[in-house]
Amino acid sequence: xxxxxxxxxxxxxxxxxxxxxxxxxxxxxxxxxxxxxxxxxxxxxxxxxxxxxxxxxxxxxxxxxxxxxxxxxxxxxxxxxxxxxxxxxxxxxxxxxxxxxxxxxxxxxxxxxxxxxxxxxxxxxxxxxxxxxxxxxxxxxxxxxxxxxxxxxxxxxxxxxxxxxxxxxxxxxxxxxxxxxxxxxxxxxxxxxxxxxxxxxxxxxxxxxxxxxxxxxxxxxxxxxxxxxxxxxxxxxxxxxxxxxxxxxxxxxxxxxxxxxxxxxxxxxxxxxxxxxxxxxxxxxxxxxxxxxxxxxxxxxxxxxxxxxxxxxxxxxxxxxxxxxxxxxxxxxxxxxxxxxxxxxxxxxxxxxxxxxxxxxxxxxxxxxxxxxxxxxxxxxxxxxxxxxxxxxxxxxxxxxxxxxxxxxxxxxxxxxxxxxxxxxxxxxxxxxxxxxxxxxx
Ligand code: FES
Ligand SMILES: [Fe+2]
Numbered sequence: 159x160x161x162x163x164x165x166x167x168x169x170x171x172x173x174x175x176x177x178x179x180x181x182x183x184x185x186x187x188x189x190x191x192x193x194x195x196x197x198x199x200x201x202x203x204x205x206x207x208x209x210x211x212x213x214x215x216x217x218x219x220x221x222x223x224x225x226x227x228x229x230x231x232x233x234x235x236x237x238x239x240x241x242x243x244x245x246x247x248x249x250x251x252x253x254x255x256x257x258x259x260x261x262x263x264x265x266x267x268x269x270x271x272x273x274x275x276x277x278x279x280x281x282x283x284x285x286x287x288x289x290x291x292x293x294x295x296x297x298x299x300x301x302x303x304x305x306x307x308x309x310x311x312x313x314x315x316x317x318x319x320x321x322x323x324x325x326x327x328x329x330x331x332x333x334x335x336x337x338x339x340x341x342x343x344x345x346x347x348x349x350x351x352x353x354x355x356x357x358x359x360x361x362x363x364x365x366x367x368x369x370x371x372x373x374x375x376x377x378x379x380x381x382x383x384x385x386x387x388x389x390x391x392x393x394x395x396x397x398x399x400x401x402x403x404x405x406x407x408x409x410x411x412x413x414x415x416x417x418x419x420x421x422x423x424x425x426x427x428x429x430x431x432x433x434x435x436x437x438x439x440x441x442x443x444x445x446x447x448x449x450x451x452x453x454x455x456x457x458x459x460x461x462x463x464x465x466x467x468x469x470x471x472x473x474x475x476x477x478x479x480x481x482x483x484x485x486x487x488x489x490x491x492x493x494x495x496x497x498x499x500x501x502x503x504x505x506x507x508x509x510x511x512x513x514x515x516x517x518x519x520x521x522x523x524x525x526x527x528x529x530x531x532x533x534x535x536x537x538x539x540x541x542x543x544x545x546x547x548x549x550x551x552x553x554x555x556x557x558x559x560x561x562x563x564x565x566x567x568x569x570x571x572x573x574x575x576x577x578x579x580x581x582x583x584x585x586x587x588x589x590x591x592x593x594x595x596x597x598x599x600x
Contacts, residue, residue, distance in 0.1 A: 179586050186539070187543050202316045202319070202595065205224050206461035209311065210311060215260060216235050216275075217232075217261055218233050221257055223487050228243075231313075241302040242299040246268065247298070248266065261275065273298070273299050278298045303319070307323065310461075328407035332410055333410075337501070343503075345502060345504045347518075350497045350499050353495070354494065356492060356540060357539060359488040366462035367455065367462075368454040371580050380528070398418065403416075405573050407572050412454055414446055414452075419449075426478050434503075442571060458588060460488070469517075479514060480522075481514075482499065483498070484497060561578065561581035
């Protein structure tokens with residue numbers, strides 16, 4: 159049974175004004191809209207759950223969330239990846255309390271029901287007390303549909319949703335560049351970092367979809383002070399952002415910031431790895447990657463990545479690339495839980511794996527320089543949306559009016575690309591997708 163909340167589709171439509179490229183601030187603060195998001199987005203579309211390298215052996219599992227539902231991502235005893243609802247079919251207790259581990263199955267701590275790693279109920283504490291009246295098969299743990307692309311495991315509760323490949327569509331071409339650029343693919347480094355900022359969950363995916371204009375403003379001081387280069391770095395990055403492509407392709411929106419022509423190619427990459435990229439990627443993918451100094455993107459609704467070369471002191475600390483993926487978990491209208499992982503090519507050297515992890519931790523985690531900048535901005539957006547007067551106002555993406563009708567004509571990849579990371583088209587597209595799910599148009 160499900161209780162529908164009191165928003166009409168026509169009212170939700172008006173919250174995101176596509177023609178004017180604006181949106182109501184209520185989308186960040188209204189708790190009834192938040193409950194609708196859980197139903198209409200998180201219970202209906204494909205959600206990122208984890209990476210295959212986190213559960214390499216049969217019986218390996220990690221516990222995750224799909225919207226506000228706890229789930230177990232497990233490789234069962236037959237090697238099949240499954241996503242099980244982490245809620246006992248007896249009296250709803252979490253059957254698995256650990257963050258990660260290896261087990262043949264899960265024993266509920268309340269009355270001892272035992273579920274195999276494929277979700278099947280294999281024993282109750284007192285089978286004979288049921289007197290043969292209960293079909294135990296109907297009490298297996300519910301399972302989500304599971305799909306995997308480039309090592310990224312997604313799941314959905316919607317049995318009518320298109321297959322994952324079809325859902326990702328043109329986004330796959332860009333996911334290949336980030337997560338499928340060597341034959342063995344990526345591997346996750348360590349455990350996820352988790353923290354819980356005081357802002358709506360959509361602010362992260364929008365920013366990563368991507369908000370080019372904030373980069374030199376919010377992050378400018380750290381760029382000047384420590385990162386990649388001192389004097390002139392901020393101006394170089396501003397020019398690069400201004401002139402680099404933003405892309406929308408299926409559920410993906412993001413930017414591919416290109417370094418200046420005089421900059422060396424493949425900064426921070428091991429030459430042996432570059433040869434593997436050349437063999438693995440298509441030429442157009444290889445070319446987009448070769449001078450990329452930042453790729454930031456979101457796959458709707460709440461999966462994002464950030465990639466780029468980092469050095470904190472070019473004299474002593476050579477540039478290294480880090481890859482981070484993150485999930486923006488909805489907690490309430492005004493609170494999010496961020497899960498963040500670092501990845502690296504399986505074929506990378508141990509030394510590069512260590513340095514990439516360090517570079518990532520210093521930039522994109524709760525204590526990372528970039529995340530601290532962003533968290534402060536997003537917290538203040540939330541405060542700027544909550545008042546009686548401020549909640550009646552809009553948020554503005556009207557740079558998009560200048561760019562949305564003039565995409566790059568000869569773009570070499572799928573989807574549509576625009577000629578600037580400042581275009582705001584892709585960031586706003588994230589909200590256009592939100593509107594489609596929330597009104598039932600998809
Ligand atoms: S709630 Fe799980 S065994 Fe009773
Ligand atoms: Fe940022």
